[in-house]
Amino acid sequence: MSNSVYFDFCAPDADIGPALARFVRELNYNLKEGQANSMPLDRLPSASKTIQHVRVVDSHTGGEPTRVVISGGPELGNGTLAERVTRFRAEYDWFRSAVVNEPRGSDVIVGALLCEPLDRSSAAAVIFFNNVGYLGMCGHGTIGLVVSLKHLGRLGVGGHQLETPAGAVTTTLHPSGEVTVSNVHSYRKAAKVSVAVPGFGTVCGDVAWGGNWFFLIEDHGFDLSMKNVERLTSYAWAVRQALKNAGISGDRGQEIDHIELFAPSAVPGVNSKNFVLCPGKAYDRSPCGTGTSAKLACLYADGQFGEGQTWRQEGIVGTVFEGRIKLQNGQVYPSITGSAYVNGEADLLLDPRDPFCCGIRG
């Protein structure tokens, strides 16, 4: 008996019409040629005039939005999650942009495409994506996904395995409504790495994996507060560019595309506050699940944190995740606990006549 919730949602209308796909390829060509706003309607392939419906559930986790695609998404086959991401990127990147980019979405939204799991004992597989590309894992997004599936009556209190491109994660929906995500193995790749950042001098930080690649900086001199987000964004973006230019990367040359700054929290009982800049230059409104996982891996590597302890991580808007670790064969497996709230259910309409059907791309 399968535990999967995927089949309940997606089978009947999971395939985007080939006509729309054809239209979108043509639209992308026209966008490249700078004709997006002047494309005459009579140039649309006649077969693609049908409006496609994409069913989504929106939520936020500690202020950071997640948009779960329940049905109407592309059929990516049943290969590994890595293979499906490759196919998503190569053939359906327009769908990613249509769902999360303006005018339907915003730079802040993380999309979550619900997919058929490889292991039938998993509740579902999921591919997370954002305004510029795809994520290995997403902590806030996983919490949002579980709460969205609960909202739809597809998951109950208890444990549920989910497959992500970064690996399988176990989630627990608590009776309180909180969700714990037992994340993938997290580790510090390099400590105290220095990089020269134009306009800011030498910056020192740790490179760590928590399901995405992070550069974690303690010593930056900024006040981590909402009034400072523009300055924090400029600084973090400059650090990211400098790391790239200096050839400092994660494993296998993967780009370090999340920059995370830390400072003490002013809230009693909370260990730290952070600011996280995401790959598409939006800052994470939540304390960032994968970023908190990377932090826990660094704390463990420094001998400052261990099993049985709880780390309370505040994000830039003041919401808090709780982090813990488990050790397996000497490896760190963080878990993150937080809350999400469903704040929308909708049918996105992909209208082939709309010049911005596939979102506005940078």
Ligand code: PYC
């Ligand atoms: O919670 O892991 C996270 C995350 C990554 C990017 C945005 N949120």
